[in-house]
Amino acid sequence: MAITAKAPSSFWRKGDGVSWLQVTPLVVVLGVFLLVPIATIVIVSFWDYDSVRLIPSFIIDNYTDALGSAVTWHTYLSTLKFAVITWIFTVSIGFTVAYFLAFQVRTALWQMVLFQICAIPFLTSNIIRMISWVPFLGRNGLLNQALQGLHITDHPLEFLLFSDFSVILAFVHLYTLFMVVPIFNTMMRIDRRLIEAARDGGANALAVLTNVIIPLSLPGIAIGTIFVVTLVMGDFITVRLMSGGQSASVGLLMSNEISLLQYPAAAAQAVVLLITVLIMVFLILRVVDIRKEL
Amino acid sequence: MTKATGITRRRALKSAAALGGIAAGSGAISGFPTIWAQNIKNITLRQFGTGVSNLNAVADKVKQDLGFTLQMTALDTDAVTQRAVTQPKSFDIADIEYFICKKVYPAGVLQPMDVKKMKNYDKIVPIFITGKLTPDSVIAQGTAPHTVGFVESKTSTKFAKQPTEWMTLIPTIYNADTLGIRPDLVPHPVTQWKDLLDPTFKGKASILNISSIGIMDAAMACESAGLMKYKDKGNMSRAEIDKTMAVLTEAKKSGQFRAFWKTFDESVNLMASGEVVIQSMWSPAVAAVRSKGIACKFQPLKEGYRAWGGGLGIAKHLSGIELDAAYDYINWYLSGWVGAYLNRQGYYSAVLETAKANMTPAEWDYWMEGKPAATDILSPEGKVMEKAGAVRDGGSFTERMGHIACWNSVMDEDKYMVQQWNGFIAA
Numbered sequence: 001m002a003i004t005a006k007a008p009s010s011f012w013r014k015g016d017g018v019s020w021l022q023v024t025p026l027v028v029v030l031g032v033f034l035l036v037p038i039a040t041i042v043i044v045s046f047w048d049y050d051s052v053r054l055i056p057s058f059i060i061d062n063y064t065d066a067l068g069s070a071v072t073w074h075t076y077l078s079t080l081k082f083a084v085i086t087w088i089f090t091v092s093i094g095f096t097v098a099y100f101l102a103f104q105v106r107t108a109l110w111q112m113v114l115f116q117i118c119a120i121p122f123l124t125s126n127i128i129r130m131i132s133w134v135p136f137l138g139r140n141g142l143l144n145q146a147l148q149g150l151h152i153t154d155h156p157l158e159f160l161l162f163s164d165f166s167v168i169l170a171f172v173h174l175y176t177l178f179m180v181v182p183i184f185n186t187m188m189r190i191d192r193r194l195i196e197a198a199r200d201g202g203a204n205a206l207a208v209l210t211n212v213i214i215p216l217s218l219p220g221i222a223i224g225t226i227f228v229v230t231l232v233m234g235d236f237i238t239v240r241l242m243s244g245g246q247s248a249s250v251g252l253l254m255s256n257e258i259s260l261l262q263y264p265a266a267a268a269q270a271v272v273l274l275i276t277v278l279i280m281v282f283l284i285l286r287v288v289d290i291r292k293e294l
Numbered sequence: 295m296t297k298a299t300g301i302t303r304r305r306a307l308k309s310a311a312a313l314g315g316i317a318a319g320s321g322a323i324s325g326f327p328t329i330w331a332q333n334i335k336n337i338t339l340r341q342f343g344t345g346v347s348n349l350n351a352v353a354d355k356v357k358q359d360l361g362f363t364l365q366m367t368a369l370d371t372d373a374v375t376q377r378a379v380t381q382p383k384s385f386d387i388a389d390i391e392y393f394i395c396k397k398v399y400p401a402g403v404l405q406p407m408d409v410k411k412m413k414n415y416d417k418i419v420p421i422f423i424t425g426k427l428t429p430d431s432v433i434a435q436g437t438a439p440h441t442v443g444f445v446e447s448k449t450s451t452k453f454a455k456q457p458t459e460w461m462t463l464i465p466t467i468y469n470a471d472t473l474g475i476r477p478d479l480v481p482h483p484v485t486q487w488k489d490l491l492d493p494t495f496k497g498k499a500s501i502l503n504i505s506s507i508g509i510m511d512a513a514m515a516c517e518s519a520g521l522m523k524y525k526d527k528g529n530m531s532r533a534e535i536d537k538t539m540a541v542l543t544e545a546k547k548s549g550q551f552r553a554f555w556k557t558f559d560e561s562v563n564l565m566a567s568g569e570v571v572i573q574s575m576w577s578p579a580v581a582a583v584r585s586k587g588i589a590c591k592f593q594p595l596k597e598g599y600r601a602w603g604g605g606l607g608i609a610k611h612l613s614g615i616e617l618d619a620a621y622d623y624i625n626w627y628l629s630g631w632v633g634a635y636l637n638r639q640g641y642y643s644a645v646l647e648t649a650k651a652n653m654t655p656a657e658w659d660y661w662m663e664g665k666p667a668a669t670d671i672l673s674p675e676g677k678v679m680e681k682a683g684a685v686r687d688g689g690s691f692t693e694r695m696g697h698i699a700c701w702n703s704v705m706d707e708d709k710y711m712v713q714q715w716n717g718f719i720a721a
Contacts, residue, residue, distance in 0.1 A: 050709075053379070053401060071717040078720070140568050158497055161569070162553045244553025244564075245503045246546070248720030256719070259372035260505070260712050261379065 038274070045267035054263055062268035072269070075248045076276070082164075082239070082249065083232040086171040090228050091221060093172070094179025098220075099213070101180075102187035118180055130170045130238055137161040137169075162244030170242045175231055179224035186220030187213070222288035226281055233277050334361045337619050342367035343389025344374055346578075346641070347467045347604060351674065352632055360626055362619050370557070371504065378403055387620060388607045392439040392463065393506065393702045395607065399442065399462050400451045404607040406444075406460035411621050414628040417645045419695075422465040422603070423457050427696050436510065436528025436701035439465060439603045463605025464624050465644035467636050470599035470694045473511075474565060474575030478589045486596045487511075488519035490572060491545050500564055500573035501542075503554035505715035507702055509535070510600050511574045512542050514699060518597050528703030532710055539714045543721045554719070558582075565590055577640045580687075581679060592687040598699035599688075605644075637661050638674045642691065664690030 045062055048055040066072050097118065105111045121129055136142050137160040144156040159165055190213065198208045236251030250273050257266035341348070341364055348368040356364045367385075369377060375394050377384060382403035390398060398404065409415045420426055425433040425440035444454040444461055453462070475484050481494060490499055490511070502508050513530070516522040516538055524534055545551065552570050555561045562582045564570040575592065583590035606627065608620050626632075633649025636642070638657060643649045650658055656668040664686055671680040688694045705711055 065713075069713070069717075071713070071720050075720045134563070135567070138567050138569055158552075240556070244500075244551075245556060245719065246551065246554060248716070253716055253720070256505075256712070256716050259376075260708075261372075261376055262709070262712065 041267045041270050044264055045271050047264040047267075049262060049264045062264045063272070065265065066268050066272060071248075072253070072272075075250055075253050078247060079233060079249045079251075082167060082171065082235075083229050085168050086175065086232050087225060087228055089168070089172045090176045090179045091225065093176050094183055094224055095217070095221070097176075097180045098183035098187055098217075101184050102190075103213075115184065118177055122177065126174055127237070127241075129174060130241060133166060133170055133173075133242065134161065137166055162242070162246060164243065164247060167239055167242040167247060170238050171232055171235075174238065175228045178227040178231070179221075182223040182227075183217055183220040186217045190216045218288045219290045222284050222290050225284055229280055229284075230277055233273065233280075333615055334619060337362040337616060338365055339363070339386045339616065339619060339623065340365045340367070340384070341387035341389055341606075342369060342374065342377060342385045344368065344371055344391070344604065347389055347636070349635070351635065355631060356623065356626065359631075360619070360622055362623075364623070382609060383611055386609050386612050386616065387623070388609065389466065389604060390463065390607060391602060391604045391702060392442055393437040393602070393704050395463055395605070396437050396442045396453075396704045399445070399453070399607075402451055403610055404462065405610045405612065406448055406462055407464060407608060407621070407624065408448075409459050409461055411625075412461075412464065412628070413625050414645045414648060417647050418465060418628070419642075419644055419646060421468075421695065422605075422644060427692065431696065434598075434601065434698040434700050435524070435526045435703075436600075437703035438701050439463075439468075439605075463607045464628065465603055465605045466627060466632070467605075467641045467643065468601065468603030468695075469577055469641050470601045470688070470698060471574070471576060472595055472599050472688070473572055473593050474561075474580050474583070475591050475593045476565060476568065476571040476589060477591050479568060479571040484572060484593050484595075486518045487514040489595075490515040490574075491519055491541070491550060493548075493550070495550070495572050497549050497552055498569075498571045499551050500553050500555055500561075500570040501551060502561070502574045503556045503719065505712050506704060506708075507600075507602075508554075508574070509538060509711060509715065510700060510702065512538055514597060514600060516541050518595075527700045529705050530707065530711070532707055535705075535707060535711050535714055539718050543718050546718065546721060581640060581673075585677075585679070594688040594694070594697075598697040599694060600700055600702065601695070601698040602702040635674050638672075640686075642695065646691075660684070660686060662691045664688075664693060 044054065046058050046060065048057045048059050048061070101111055101114055105114060134141075138144070139156045139158060139161070141161070143160060144153075147153045147157065148155075194212055194216070195208055198212050203211065234251050236249055236255045239247055239249040239252055240255075250269065254266040254269045254273075257263075257269065339362065343366075348366045350366065353364040353366050356362065364387075371391065371394065374388075374390055375397060378388050378390060378394070378398045379401045382401075388398070388404060395404075420428075422439045422443055425431075425438050440457070442453050442462060443465075444456070444458045446452050446454045446458060446460075448460055450460075454460075473484065473487070473490060479498075489495070490501070501511055509530075510527060513522070513524060513527040517524060517527070521541055522534065522537055524530060530538070553560075553564055555564055555573070558576065558579055561573065561575055561579045564573065565575070565579070565583045566586055566588050577592055580590050580592045606624060608617065612620055628645045628648065630645070630648030630652040633643030633645055634652035634657075637649050637653060638661065640661070646662070650662075653661075657671065659665040660667040660671050660680070667680055667682050667684045669682050670678050671682075671684065673679045
């Protein structure tokens with residue numbers, strides 16, 4: 001790089017070459033792994049298909065089929081429902097855990113120890129963490145046996161597994177840490193003198209929380225929200241396994257289409273989902289300026 | 295990168311074939327091994343297909359008996375279709391189901407096989423040739439294997455109405471599927487497909503979520519319940535699809551189904567855990583539940599079975615010495631060892647006579663004749679599957695394969711059906 005920088009260039013001013021070189025790896029990575037695949041998906045979404053072939057052409061049927069179908073709307077609604085409910089739980093749990101770690105735990109050592117403990121479940125794969133719920137929640141599972149053994153119920157509770165309940169439970173379990181980490185990170189940066197000042201000014205604990213800590217934690221909450229929302233919106237395996245295939249999500253819709261070689265239809269769905277999620281992220285960023293964080 | 299190595303390999307094989315000109319040139323295959331032993335060791339045939347018949351034991355035996363290497367890749371049904379169509383150079387032998395063949399063959403990725411080169415062609419079970427198990431059998435609905443078993447000529451991709459010299463797939467493995475039940479947990483005997491929709495099993499029934507097969511099971515149940523009458527369950531009209539899906543959706547909304555399964559393991563777990571007591575099932579899945587010591591029955595039903603069959607097809611790009619090796623493999627496949635292996639797993643093989651020669655009389659009687667097991671019945675790996683005295687669910691080969699109501703199929707309204715099925719899952 002040093003050599004290129006010194007080499008005189010007739011086209012670029014000295015120094016420009018270095019910038020170009022510096023930016024090249026990122027451009028190449030983003031180009032090859034992000035832009036080209038997305039462009040391909042967009043192109044294929046306008047193609048025609050039959051049961052075995054993709055037929056290059058330019059039709060908008062894939063979009064009219066997708067957007068004109070009640071199934072798509074229903075599925076988006078149900079996926080959004082999962083996203084909103086999961087968000088409510090992850091943000092409340094995530095905020096509480098982060099608050100505890102940041103403000104209640106006094107020593108940095110214990111903060112780190114407890115923070116690592118939060119991450120321990122992530123040493124196993126996400127599928128395993130999800131599947132483990134199945135024997136626990138099943139009709140003859142541990143929870144039902146315990147409830148009946150304690151005479152709390154006299155019959156197995158069926159809603160525990162293969163239901164929206166189990167899907168959301170798994171989502172919350174899987175994604176809460178994605179909330180904890182950014183919120184904890186933001187909270188640690190809050191200048192403690194602000195809290196002292198608030199107290200000196202006569203604010204009680206609740207007022208400190210709502211007027212100081214929450215507003216200053218917003219960037220972390222926003223980043224966590226982006227993680228959770230995009231993960232839930234794009235998910236297909238959690239919904240399939242935990243609902244026993246009885247609920248739909250947008251990702252599952254696409255996966256079904258792909259498995260039947262209907263790539264253009266799946267590509268159109270992907271483009272619609274991408275736009276939807278981008279709009280959601282855009283809105284989140286409009287509300288919260290996450291650059292304050294960085 | 296794979297493409298490049300493929301070409302080099304082929305080029306190397308071509309020169310090898312030129313040296314062994316006599317062997318490769320004649321083309322008349324009369325027995326095996328027919329190809330020069332020196333050349334054949336270098337050959338690798340890449341086979342891919344569904345897990346059921348992609349058995350490592352087969353690859354090992356091929357190496358031992360024929361000398362060449364068979365590389366197996368197991369994928370699920372949908373992935374097999376995709377790969378066959380979209381990456382035709384990535385395999386030499388396709389192990390696919392007949393209903394997939396109906397989709398894949400017209401795409402021109404396979405070449406037909408010359409029946410004259412098949413030693414046991416005349417002994418293949420007639421279901422795959424004429425469609426009739428016995429001369430007076432009625433041909434079942436759906437994509438019956440014989441309807442996509444032959445093409446009109448070597449270069450044609452059009453399926454022939456009658457048997458010709460050009461076969462698309464050689465049949466390898468097939469079976470008659472029905473509902474699996476937990477006899478210890480069902481309150482009354484299950485005898486008909488409509489029991490799947492019976493409110494007695496509310497919240498304890500399951501159906502498989504592979505649209506092309508799931509809709510057939512649903513159709514069997516609808517017809518059995520007297521809710522529908524189909525012209526051909528394997529090729530429904532839009533109106534028939536709509537009505538079937540309406541029945542299913544209603545059942546789903548009223549909480550009939552506990553879950554929908556997509557993989558073999560899921561079906562085993564649902565049944566073994568007691569989450570489900572009646573569901574669409576596959577024969578080895580029933581065996582897997584039973585092997586855990588849990589009662590499970592592959593219940594024969596009044597309306598008959600839903601059958602499926604698979605076969606081996608040769609990739610279009612295969613030629614020369616590799617093509618000869620492929621024919622050797624096919625002839626070997628039908629020569630009995632694999633047949634016996636598959637029969638012992640509870641499937642059926644295409645040439646019964648040669649398979650019989652490779653099985654003990656007790657095994658043959660249990661699996662094929664529906665007689666009580668004279669001795670303990672072992673799996674191909676040597677584990678006890680059934681104790682002496684057990685009788686196979688559904689009985690003999692002719693009782694089971696003679697009562698096929700429909701075959702797994704691909705419909706003309708496939709695209710529409712999939713949309714409706716997605717709607718049902720989302721409902």
